[in-house]
Each structure stands twice: as structure tokens, then as C-alpha cells.
Amino acid sequence: xxxxxxxxxxxxxxxxxxxxxxxxxxxxxxxxxxxxxxxxxxxxxxxxxxxxxxxxxxxxxxxxxxxxxxxxxxxxxxxxxxxxxxxxxxxxxxxxxxxxxxxxxxxxxxxxxxxxxxxxxxxxxxxxxxxxxxxxxxxxxxxxxxxxxxxxxxxxxxxxxxxxxxxxxxxxxxxxxxxxxxxxxxxxxxxxxxxxxxxxxxxxxxxxxxxxxxxxxxxxxxxxxxxxxxxxxxxxxxxxxxxxxxxxxxxxxxxxxxxxxxxxxxxxxxxxxxxxxxxxxxxxxxxxxxxxxxxxxxxxxxxxxxxxxxxxxxxxxxxxxxxxxxxxxxxxxxxxxxxxxxxxxxxxxxxxxxxxxxxxxxxxxxxxxxxxxxxxxxxxxxxxxxxxxxxxxxxxxxxxxxxxxxxxxxxxxxxxxxxxxxxxxxxxxxxxxxxxxxxxxxxxxxxxxxxxxxxxxxxxxxxxxxxxxxxxxxxxxxxxxxxxxxxxxxxxxxxxxxxxxxxxxx
Amino acid sequence: xxxxxxxxxxxxxxxxxxxxxxxxxxxxxxxxxxxxxxxxxxxxxxxxxxxxxxxxxxxxxxxxxxxxxxxxxxxxxxxxxxxxxxxxxxxxxxxxxxxxxxxxxxxxxxxxxxxxxxxxxxxxxxxxxxxxxxxxxxxxxxxxxxxxxxxxxxxxxxxxxxxxxxxxxxxxxxxxxxxxxxxxxxxxxxxxxxxxxxxxxxxxxxxxxxxxxxxxxxxxxxxxxxxxxxxxxxxxxxxxxxxxxxxxxxxxxxxxxxxxxxxxxxxxxxxxxxxxxxxxxxxxxxxxxxxxxxxxxxxxxxxxxxxxxxxxxxxxxxxxxxxxxxxxxxxxxxxxxxxxxxxxxxxxxxxxxxxxxxxxxxxxxxxxxxxxxxxxxxxxxxxxxxxxxxxxxxxxxxxxxxxxxxxxxxxxxxxxxxxxxxxxxxxxxxxxxxxxxxx
Numbered sequence: 001x002x003x004x005x006x007x008x009x010x011x012x013x014x015x016x017x018x019x020x021x022x023x024x025x026x027x028x029x030x031x032x033x034x035x036x037x038x039x040x041x042x043x044x045x046x047x048x049x050x051x052x053x054x055x056x057x058x059x060x061x062x063x064x065x066x067x068x069x070x071x072x073x074x075x076x077x078x079x080x081x082x083x084x085x086x087x088x089x090x091x092x093x094x095x096x097x098x099x100x101x102x103x104x105x106x107x108x109x110x111x112x113x114x115x116x117x118x119x120x121x122x123x124x125x126x127x128x129x130x131x132x133x134x135x136x137x138x139x140x141x142x143x144x145x146x147x148x149x150x151x152x153x154x155x156x157x158x159x160x161x162x163x164x165x166x167x168x169x170x171x172x173x174x175x176x177x178x179x180x181x182x183x184x185x186x187x188x189x190x191x192x193x194x195x196x197x198x199x200x201x202x203x204x205x206x207x208x209x210x211x212x213x214x215x216x217x218x219x220x221x222x223x224x225x226x227x228x229x230x231x232x233x234x235x236x237x238x239x240x241x242x243x244x245x246x247x248x249x250x251x252x253x254x255x256x257x258x259x260x261x262x263x264x265x266x267x268x269x270x271x272x273x274x275x276x277x278x279x280x281x282x283x284x285x286x287x288x289x290x291x292x293x294x295x296x297x298x299x300x301x302x303x304x305x306x307x308x309x310x311x312x313x314x315x316x317x318x319x320x321x322x323x324x325x326x327x328x329x330x331x332x333x334x335x336x337x338x339x340x341x342x343x344x345x346x347x348x349x350x351x352x353x354x355x356x357x358x359x360x361x362x363x364x365x366x367x368x369x370x371x372x373x374x375x376x377x378x379x380x381x382x383x384x385x386x387x388x389x390x391x392x393x394x395x396x397x398x399x400x401x402x403x404x405x406x407x408x409x410x411x412x413x414x415x416x417x418x419x420x421x422x423x424x425x426x427x428x429x430x431x432x433x434x435x436x437x438x439x440x441x442x443x444x445x446x447x448x449x450x451x452x453x454x455x456x457x458x459x460x461x462x463x464x465x466x467x468x469x470x471x472x473x474x475x476x477x478x479x480x481x482x483x484x485x486x487x488x489x490x491x492x493x494x495x496x497x498x499x500x501x502x503x504x505x506x
Numbered sequence: 507x508x509x510x511x512x513x514x515x516x517x518x519x520x521x522x523x524x525x526x527x528x529x530x531x532x533x534x535x536x537x538x539x540x541x542x543x544x545x546x547x548x549x550x551x552x553x554x555x556x557x558x559x560x561x562x563x564x565x566x567x568x569x570x571x572x573x574x575x576x577x578x579x580x581x582x583x584x585x586x587x588x589x590x591x592x593x594x595x596x597x598x599x600x601x602x603x604x605x606x607x608x609x610x611x612x613x614x615x616x617x618x619x620x621x622x623x624x625x626x627x628x629x630x631x632x633x634x635x636x637x638x639x640x641x642x643x644x645x646x647x648x649x650x651x652x653x654x655x656x657x658x659x660x661x662x663x664x665x666x667x668x669x670x671x672x673x674x675x676x677x678x679x680x681x682x683x684x685x686x687x688x689x690x691x692x693x694x695x696x697x698x699x700x701x702x703x704x705x706x707x708x709x710x711x712x713x714x715x716x717x718x719x720x721x722x723x724x725x726x727x728x729x730x731x732x733x734x735x736x737x738x739x740x741x742x743x744x745x746x747x748x749x750x751x752x753x754x755x756x757x758x759x760x761x762x763x764x765x766x767x768x769x770x771x772x773x774x775x776x777x778x779x780x781x782x783x784x785x786x787x788x789x790x791x792x793x794x795x796x797x798x799x800x801x802x803x804x805x806x807x808x809x810x811x812x813x814x815x816x817x818x819x820x821x822x823x824x825x826x827x828x829x830x831x832x833x834x835x836x837x838x839x840x841x842x843x844x845x846x847x848x849x850x851x852x853x854x855x856x857x858x859x860x861x862x863x864x865x866x867x868x869x870x871x872x873x874x875x876x877x878x879x880x881x882x883x884x885x886x887x888x889x890x891x892x893x894x895x896x897x898x899x900x901x902x903x904x905x906x907x908x909x910x911x912x913x914x915x916x917x918x919x920x921x922x923x924x925x926x927x928x929x930x931x932x933x934x935x936x937x938x939x940x941x942x943x944x945x
Contacts, residue, residue: 314834338836352834355827357894366824367835369817376816420835 015078017042017205018063018174023072025058032058033069034229040174040205045196047216047237048209050226051249051439056209059226060176063207064096065089076173095167096176101159105152109145110134113166137165141195156300157188164195168204175199176207181215182436185300185465186501193219211439212466213242227251250441257444258472261451265475266290268326269459270342270428272311275320280306282483284320288428288459293450295474295491296463298504302480304463305347308430311461312344313337324428338367343421345414347432347463353417356406360398361387363405364420390419394449411442418449429453431462435469447473467497479503520888520903520936527907531914532656539655542577542623546650551584554619554648562618565610565645566595567603567626573662574623581621600629607631607639617642622649657917665796669788669864671909672798673698674876675902677857678883679809680738680850682901685884686813687846688826688893689752693741694854694880696763697734698873701858703767705730706776706868715778723783731855737763738851742844760877767870775869779862787863798860805853809898822846826893882929883908886936907932 016039025033033055040046050056061067063074065083074081076092083089103112110130119129131147138145143161151159160180167175177196181189196206196219208220216223217237224234225248233248234240240248246257268287275284281303288294296304310317313331322331322340329340337344346352354363364387365372372383387401396415398408405416414434421429434450435443450473454460464470470477477489479500487503489495554564566581568574578595586593596606603626610617617639620632627649636644657663677694684691705726709715713722741759745752789797813819821842824832833839857876862868887904889896911932915925 312834334834335836335838344834346834351828352830355824355831355894358823358827362820362824366820366832366837369820373817376818378815378817378820380815 015075016040017077019075020063021073023059023062024070025062025067026070032229036226036229037231038224040207042203042205043200044222045200045206045208045220047220047223048207048226049216049223049245049249051441054226055229056226057178060096060178063089063176064094090170093171093173095170095172095174097163097167097178097180099179099182101163103151103159103162106150108148108150109154109162110147112151112162113137113169117170134165137169140168141165142198143195157184157192160192172204174205174207178209179211181210181212187299189215213245225249246440259444259448259451261454263291263455265292266457269324271323273321275307275310276318277306277310277315280483281310284485286478286485288461290457290459291454292475293454293460293462293473295470295477296461296480297467297470297477297500298480300465302504303483304480305432308344308432308461308463312342312430314344338424341427342430343424343426343428344430345417345421345432345434347436349413349417354405354413357404359402360405360408360416361401363416364390364423367420368423386423390423394419395445409442410438411445414438414446428459431460433464434462435466467500470500471495471497481505518897518900518903520886520900520907524903524907524910527910531658531910535657535914535917536654537657538624538652539660541650541653542573544580547577547580548584550621550648550650551581554585554621557646558618561592563616564593564619564621565606565617566593566621567632568597568623569625570597577623600631603629604631607635607642611639611641614641617645620645620647622647624649624652658914663913667909667913668799669796670913671905672802673857673861674879674883675802675905676805676860677854677876677880678901678905679805679898680853681880681884682889682896682898683822683846684850685889685891686822686826686893686896687843689745689843689846690756690881691847691850692753692756692877693759693763694850695873695876696760696767697737697851697854698858698861698876699870700763700767701730701734701855702862702868702872703771703776703870704733705859706779706862707770710776710778716780718780720782723780727859730859731852734855734858735848735852738847739844741851742847745847746840746843764870771868771870773870775867777867779866784863784866787860798864806898806902813898818842818845823894879908882933886933888940890940
């Protein structure tokens with residue numbers, strides 16, 4: 001890597017590799033960026049943090065040439081630059097790895113890495129060269145990926161490696177990573193952090209966006225905090241505590257991230273016995289009481305999501321019984337589960353929880369249409385009344401119930417999903433990663449809601465890969481590994497993450 | 507403007523396009539119109555009576571078109587309520603007029619007036635009377651007063667447009683439902699052919715042929731429509747059960763239904779149906795509105811209500827918008843998708859029956875390429891091929907746009923090859939317009 005040393009015509013050797021100053025960008029009605037500064041030196045990893053809507057992604061869009069700033073200057077290696085397209089930014093050495101990976105699933109790792117810059121010999125593709133260079137690139141990251149396998153069949157962390165390999169294949173000098181560990185297990189995340197350190201030592205400047213504050217101390221040199229499109233603080237990653245960071249991000253002191261709860265669990269509401277599906281779920285049994293929050297913890301691939309889907313009838317189970325309030329129920333499809341009072345709030349709200357292009361009103365009404373219609377005709381007045389009631393009850397911030405669900409923030413979308421199941425008066429709520437993609441301030445509201453729901457007698461099962469969340473919210477913790485339950489912990493103030501982790505890797 | 511206003515604008519943004527098209531075609535086809543209705547005939551009779559003596563002899567010269575014949579009949583009745591043969595009517599071409607004049611001249615006596623239509627008034631033989639038949643004198647030629655009016659906007663032409671598009675518009679209702687679920691149905695053209703063949707063959711072979719009763723014809727048509735619905739159910743079952751792309755399944759259905767129609771008809775048209783079989787497609791039983799048009803309107807109203815006000819409608823949109831989210835919300839996704847293909851099959855069958863009625867026959871060649879026009883109507887009407895959105899009234903507008911363009915170009919004398927190019931451009935512009943809106 002020769003990053004940072006390429007001389008420009010007016011290069012200033014003392015300047016940081018990347019300097020963005022006074023960046024302003026307005027959209028109709030919002031000032032997304034209001035004079036933001038960001039500097040990154042070669043061989044430095046800078047964490048960019050802030051709540052959703054703080055301006056992180058807009059700033060990265062400006063850097064990546066996706067949007068043009070209204071004002072402000074960008075200097076790369078001391079030279080003023082203004083790119084008009086993502087292509088120009090890439091050519092200058094800016095690589096952005098988005099949260100939603102952008103690989104073509106049917107193409108192999110090497111085909112993806114060299115997409116658009118295929119090596120050729122006499123005008124024909126040279127796949128052998130491609131594969132050799134792929135193996136070299138991935139080896140440089142201290143990893144191994146089979147260059148023959150289509151990317152759709154690689155794990156998420158392998159796909160991420162392919163994306164990083166693509167970035168360094170073009171000699172990227174600045175690498176932006178947006179929530180790279182959102183869908184990685186702890187071990188995979190740790191490996192990714194090693195890769196980032198490797199890149200740092202070879203002189204790449206890394207901008208690291210994450211909601212996971214623990215990671216920042218582990219892998220970043222410096223933190224930059226944005227709020228409402230402005231710089232609100234920052235400093236060396238080691239010197240800023242978790243509390244201080246959160247206070248900067250939300251602009252107030254969060255008294256307690258996980259609100260206190262005082263519920264005595266009642267009789268057993270949901271009992272699942274001997275659930276089984278292939279290698280994903282092997283003989284899983286558990287019960288949840290009224291008013292109780294049970295957490296399913298474990299690494300990615302442990303079978304948490306799969307277990308919830310079996311309870312909900314979303315996938316076919318090979319064995320196992322389900323009882324609600326002591327009565328056995330037949331659950332062969334989501335319809336059966338819904339009729340039995342069970343609701344699944346999926347991890348991926350965009351793909352499975354909501355019809356994004358449709359109005360919030362229709363999303364909330366969707367599982368409730370039977371109760372809202374007579375002889376097949378929907379009663380529009382009752383539908384609106386129901387939506388208004390639950391949107392208010394859950395404090396969903398809405399301009400109008402007819403705005404498309406896609407326009408809401410992550411936290412509000414999750415509230416809409418909760419609303420649609422509350423309106424159905426479901427008694428058992430299965431939450432899969434309840435706060436994924438939701439920013440710190442809005443998380444607390446979701447936690448409060450979950451507590452209120454439990455207090456009202458609902459039984460909650462929460463699958464989560466966020467250990468602080470598990471420890472902060474659950475009454476009991478069921479730890480899974482490789483499709484089996486490896487242990488159960490009654491949660492309390494003296495339970496440590498290490499105890500859970502020990503069972504998760506068992 | 508609230509979100510509702512935006513939605514309305516987005517849903518029906520092709521309406522202004524239709525209005526502009528109608529305006530443009532009206533201007534392009536503006537021409538002198540001789541009103542040949544009863545009122546005009548009475549007015550002309552009054553004019554002629556006022557201009558001459560009470561017992562004047564009049565020759566009415568018209569062509570053999572039905573509207574001109576009716577005009578002549580009314581005119582003759584008005585001018586000559588008795589039967590003293592002071593008025594003679596000639597129907598046909600200039601030669602017939604010359605012959606009649608010759609007969610009048612041979613019989614002796616004067617001719618006081620000639621009543622003509624704007625077309626016949628231009629015939630040389632009428633201008634030549636004083637020279638060619640001096641014994642008749644020099645009769646004045648009377649023509650009903652003309653007015654400027656677009657050919658396109660004439661009542662008979664508008665009825666024509668509506669009748670032409672009725673079949674495609676009916677089939678497009680089912681297609682809209684299918685496309686809202688994110689699917690496509692290529693089999694509708696073949697199903698229309700199959701339906702026309704089944705209905706006419708049942709009438710020919712089992713229900714008395716040209717002597718079939720009304721009840722028999724209804725039974726035959728209902729059977730044909732139900733058969734197409736059954737085919738639609740099978741198509742939907744294969745799509746939902748085996749998770750095969752609708753494009754492939756309906757392509758196969760299209761081939762099979764087309765083949766079946768050819769086998770059942772022996773590859774020929776079936777004409778052995780009663781005269782009254784055309785009542786559905788060409789009749790006008792309620793207030794002069796063509797039955798096919800009335801049927802289309804009723805179906806659109808019903809479809810609009812189903813799509814916007816019922817659970818089934820909401821489920822169709824939800825399945826097309828996000829099938830997995832819909833399934834996890836308890837929507838019976840497979841049943842909903844099947845319902846869309848059944849609806850498409852039934853309406854294609856109905857379209858085939860209307861077509862057979864309009865053409866008074868059934869044939870395996872009917873409905874050829876209709877699937878493409880039907881899909882075009884849906885797309886031009888603003889329904890996204892991606893599924894999850896669209897309005898059936900938009901589809902009606904889309905079908906009207908296609909009909910108006912075809913009809914307008916016919917009136918303007920544009921040849922059919924050019925028409926295809928224009929139609930293609932219109933479809934392309936509709937899709938581009940949709941893209942721009944989404945930006």
C-alpha cells in the first residue's frame with residue numbers, strides 16, 4: 001500500500017489523508033449536514049457514531065460521491081477534490097462497504113471482486129488470474145475464501161471479506177464500513193477487527209460506523225460523534241466511556257439504558273417441547289410465564305431465529321408440541337399461530353415484517369382484517385380508529401397514517417410492527433432482535449414498551465445477539481449452541497456476559 | 507396537498523393523458539357533419555315545404571347506408587304524409603339517380619325540388635338536371651345544414667370505440683389482479699379463444715345450433731367461462747404449489763389452451779349459432795347503451811370495490827408488496843394468488859364470449875395477441891409489474907388510451923403498420939412516466 005504518499009500537484013505532506021471541512025447538505029425540509037468536519041489520517045481508524053438521522057450516512061454519501069454537498073471542501077492527500085459520481089470517488093481511492101452487502105449472489109468471490117475491472121488476456125477473460133489474485137487478496141486479510149463458490153452460498157462474514165477484498169483490490173486509500181458487524185457472531189466480529197487492524201498497519205484510513213459501542217474501544221483510534229448534522233464531540237476512543245458517548249449521541253444523560261421492571265411472573269403461558277428441524281433446531285424445549293421476558297442467547301447460527309420460526313409455524317417442524325395457557329395448539333402455519341395468540345416480530349422488518357411501500361395504516365390492519373370486516377368488506381372507519389388507537393398507545397411518530405411504512409425510522413417501524421400484533425391482542429410475543437438497526441435513544445422506548453407488555457400479562461420471548469440487551473432485559477436466559485439448549489440462567493445483577501458466553505460456545 | 511391527494515394524482519395520472527389524446531384527435535378529425543338524424547330530416551322537410559308550392563314534386567336522393575336510408579324515410583314521410591306519390595326516393599349510386607330522373611322525365615311533369623345529403627348533393631347528375639332532363643325544369647337542391655364537428659366525437663364512433671375495447675378492458679380486470687400480486691398471465695388470449703370455441707360448439711352440437719334457445723346460449727357461455735376459470739385455478743395451483751415463475755406456467759397454459767381450442771373447433775370457425783347470439787356483444791338493451799359497454803362498466807365498478815374495500819383486495823396488494831411479510835401476518839398467500847388467476851381465467855373466458863357474440867362465431871384464432879394488449883392496458887394504467895400497487899380504474903383508462911389511439915389513427919387514415927409503432931411508443935412513454943414519478 002502506498003496510500004497517503006501519492007503526491008498531488010498542490011499536496012501538503014503534513015495534511016491528513018482525508019479532510020472534510022464545513023460540509024453542508026440540505027434536503028427539502030431538513031438540514032442533514034450543517035457544517036460537519038471529519039479528518040482521517042492514513043493508518044487511522046475513526047469511529048463515526050450518532051443516532052439514526054444524525055447525518056452519518058449523508059456524510060458518507062458525500063464522501064462516496066453519491067450526493068454533492070451544498071457547501072464545504074474535501075481534500076484528499078492535501079488536494080482539493082470534488083467528485084461528481086461514485087465512480088470518480090472510487091477511482092480516487094474511496095471504498096464504501098454498505099450494511100446491505102452489494103455482491104451478485106450468483107457470481108463467485110473472484111468474479112465479484114473483479115466485477116467491472118476483469119483481467120483479460122487477448123480480449124478474453126482470464127479466470128485463472130482472477131482466482132489467483134483473489135486468493136492473494138483474501139490471504140492478505142488473514143482469511144480464506146473459496147474463489148469457486150458463488151457468493152450467495154458464502155456466510156455473511158465471508159461475503160464481507162469479499163467486499164473488503166474488492167475494496168483493497170482497487171488500492172482503496174479510504175475505506176468506509178457501515179455497521180459491518182451487525183450480522184456477525186462475536187468470533188466473526190473479532191476476526192473482522194483483526195482484518196481492520198491489518199489494513200490500518202498497511203496505511204489505509206478506515207471510517208467505522210457502528211451502533212455497538214463496545215467495538216469502538218476495541219478497534220478504533222478516535223471517535224467522532226454527530227448529532228443533528230453537527231459535530232458534537234469526540235476524542236481518543238480509549239478516553240470516552242460508554243455513558244459519555246451515549247450522552248453525546250442523544251444529547252442528554254440516559255439514566256438507565258434498560259428501564260427497571262418489577263413484575264412477578266404468573267402461570268405458564270407458552271410451553272414448547274421437543275422442537276426439532278434438521279440440524280438447525282434439535283430438541284429445544286422451554287416455557288414462558290405471563291409477565292416474563294425469556295431471552296434466547298447464542299452466537300449466529302445457534303438456532304435462535306429458527307426456534308422462534310418453528311413456534312410461529314413459519315417453517316415446518318419435524319417434531320415438537322406447543323401449548324398456550326396449558327392447552328395444546330396445532331401450529332402448522334403462521335395463520336394457526338396467530339389464531340392461538342402467538343405473534344412473531346421478525347429480525348428483518350424490511351423484508352419480513354412490513355410491506356414497506358404500503359401505508360402504515362394498512363400494515364397495522366393486515367393481521368386484523370378479519371375483525372375489521374363484515375362479509376369480506378373492510379369497515380374503513382373501524383380500521384382508522386384501531387390504527388389511531390394503537391399508534392397513539394405506542395407513541396408512533398406519524399405525520400399521517402397513510403404515509404408509506406418505508407418513510408419511518410427504524411424505531412418507529414418496529415413500533416408499527418408491535419402495534420399490528422397488539423391490535424390482534426396476541427398473548428405471546430416472539431421478538432427476534434428487537435432493536436437491530438434502531439438507534440440508542442429509540443431503543444429505550446422499545447424496551448419500555450416490552451416491559452409494559454410483560455406487565456400487562458403477555459409472555460415475551462426475545463432472541464438477541466446483543467449481550468448487554470439480554471442481560472438488561474431478560475428474567476431468564478436460555479443459551480443455545482448449534483441448535484441445542486446448552487443452559488439456562490436465572491438473570492440477576494450478578495450474572496456476567498462471560499457466563500452466557502461460556503454456554504454459547506459450549 | 508395531503509398524502510391522499512398525492513396518491514390520487516399518482517393513481518390516476520394517465521387521465522390527463524387520455525384527455526389530451528381525445529382533444530388532439532378531436533381537432534385532427536374535425537370535419538363537416540351532415541346531421542342525418544330525425545330532427546334534421548324534419549327541419550329539412552320544413553325548409554322544402556316553405557320554399558315551394560304545397561303540391562310540389564320532390565326527389566330524395568340518398569346512398570344505401572342505413573343512416574341515410576332512415577333519413578330518407580323520415581324525410582319522405584314528412585313531405586308526403588299521404589300516398590299521392592309526389593315524393594320519390596332513390597337509394598344507391600349516381601347511376602340509380604340518373605335512371606330515376608330518366609323515369610320521371612319520361613312520365614312527364616316538372617320536378618320542383620331535390621333533397622340530398624351532403625354527399626349526394628355533390629353528384630354531377632344532380633347538377634346536370636336542367637341540361638340532361640330539360641322537361642323537369644330546374645329543381646332546387648336542398649341539403650341539411652352542415653356543422654363542424656370532430657368525426658372522432660360522433661356518437662356512433664364513440665360507441666364503436668367502446669365496443670372495440672370492451673373485450674380487452676374486461677380481460678384487463680383479471681390481469682390487474684394478477685399483476686398486483688406480482689405475477690403475470692400470458693394465457694388470457696388463448697383462454698378467450700378457448701371460451702369462444704367451447705361456447706359456440708356447445709350451442710352447435712348440443713343446444714340446437716341456429717335454433718338454440720336463449721337459456722341454452724346462457725348455459726353454453728356460462729360453461730365456457732367456468733372452464734376458463736378452472737384452467738386459471740390449475741395455473742394458480744401450479745404457481746403456488748411448486749413455486750414456479752408465473753411467466754413460465756402461464757406461457758405453458760397459453761400454448762395448451764390454444765391447442766385445445768384448435769382441437770375442439772377442428773381448426774375452423776364455428777358459425778352455427780342463432781342470430782340472437784349477437785345480443786350480448788352488439789345489442790343495446792338499456793337506454794341505448796351497448797350491452798358490452800354496460801357489462802364492462804359494471805365489472806369495473808365491482809372490481810374497484812373488491813380491490814379497495816374488501817379483505818381479498820387488501821390481501822392481493824399485501825401479497826404483491828411483500829409476500830413473506832403477508833404470510834407472517836397470517837394472510838393465506840397461496841389462496842390469494844390462486845384467486846387472482848381464477849379471476850383472470852374467468853374474465854378471459856367472459857372476454858371470449860363477448861368476442862364470439864360480437865363476431866357471431868367462435869374460432870381458435872380469436873384473442874390472438876390479446877394478452878399483450880391486455881398487459882399494455884394494465885401497465886399504461888399505472889400498475890407496476892413489480893406488484894403491490896395499481897388501481898383497476900387506471901387499467902380502464904389504459905385500455906381507453908389504447909382504443910382511442912387505434913381508433914383515432916384509423917380515422918386519420920394512418921396505416922396499421924404505423925399504428926403499431928405509435929402504440930409501442932405510447933406504452934414505452936407510459937412506463938418512462940412511471941419511472942420519473944418514482945424518482
